[in-house]
Amino acid sequence: MSKMQEVKHNPTDRIIVGDSRQLLTQFSDNTFLMCVTSPPYWGLRDYGIEGQIGAEPTHHR
Numbered sequence: 102m103s104k105m106q107e108v109k110h111n112p113t114d115r116i117i118v119g120d121s122r123q124l125l126t127q128f129s130d131n132t133f134l135m136c137v138t139s140p141p142y143w144g145l146r147d148y149g150i151e152g153q154i155g156a157e158p159t160h161h162r
Contacts, residue, residue: 103161
């Protein structure tokens with residue numbers, strides 16, 4: 102098993118969906134090793150690539 106697979110199957114990993122500005126206030130300092138956020142760019146960017154994320158007719162998938 103590669104390192105990536107080990108991390109992927111780690112039962113302590115969580116995906117939390119919501120507004121990071123609000124959600125992160127609910128956790129104490131030093132809770133996370135990493136936090137990845139993605140601003141709501143739907144419909145605001147055009148990278149000139151067919152099928153790009155954010156070019157869907159609606160923001161719901």
